[in-house]
Amino acid sequence: MTRISNSSVARNTTIALLSIGALALAGSINVVHGHGDVQPQAVDTNGLEAIGDEIAAENPYRLAGGEQYELAKKIGASGYNQNCARCHGLEAISGGIAPDLRLLEDGEFGDEWYMERVRKGYSQNGAYKMPPFEALLSQEAMWAIRSYLETQPKE
Ligand code: HEC
Numbered sequence: 001m002t003r004i005s006n007s008s009v010a011r012n013t014t015i016a017l018l019s020i021g022a023l024a025l026a027g028s029i030n031v032v033h034g035h036g037d038v039q040p041q042a043v044d045t046n047g048l049e050a051i052g053d054e055i056a057a058e059n060p061y062r063l064a065g066g067e068q069y070e071l072a073k074k075i076g077a078s079g080y081n082q083n084c085a086r087c088h089g090l091e092a093i094s095g096g097i098a099p100d101l102r103l104l105e106d107g108e109f110g111d112e113w114y115m116e117r118v119r120k121g122y123s124q125n126g127a128y129k130m131p132p133f134e135a136l137l138s139q140e141a142m143w144a145i146r147s148y149l150e151t152q153p154k155e
Helices: 002-036 060-064 066-083 107-120 139-150
Strands: 122-124 127-130
Touching: 060 066, 060 139, 066 139, 107 139
Parallel strands: none
Antiparallel strands: 122 127
C-alpha cells in the first residue's frame, strides 16, 4: 500500500515538473516569436551630419571621428536592434541564422561590401533571405549601424 502511494506521488511530481517544463518552453517560444515580429523601423538620425544623395565610399562618421562617431555608434545600436538583430543576433552576436556582422572586414573594403548588402539585401531563388533596406533606412542610418557594428568587440 505504502509503496503504491509513494510511486503515485512520484508520478504526480513528474507530471507537475513536466508541465512546468512545457510552460517554460511555451514561454520561451513566445519570446522568440515576439522578437521575430518586430517591424522594421526608420531610424532617427537627428544630430548626425547629413551625407547627401550620393552613397559614400567609406563610413563618413568614422572619418569624422570624435562626437559624430560616438553619436553614430549610439544611433546605430538602436537602429541595429530594431532592424537587424532578429536575424543577425542581439549585440551582433549571430545565433547562426545569418552571418556574424562583427566579423565584417574593417575599413573601406568592408564598408563597400556592407553598404551593398544592406541597400540591396540578398535573394536566392527569387526569395529574399535578407530584405533590401535602401527604401527604409537613410544613408545616415545605414552608416550609423555600420559604426556600431565595426566597434563591437569581435568576440
Ligand atoms: C530577414 C533576416 C535578415 C535581416 C532582417 C537582416 N539580414 Fe543581413 N543577412 C541575412 C542573411 C540570411 C544574410 C546572408 C546572405 C548571404 O548568404 O550572403 C545576410 C547578410 C548580411 C551581410 C553580409 C554579411 C557577410 O558576411 O557577407 C550584411 C553586411 C548584412 N546582412 C547586414 C544587415 C544589416 C545591417 C541589417 C539591418 C539593417 C540586416 N542585415 C538585416 C538576413 C537578414
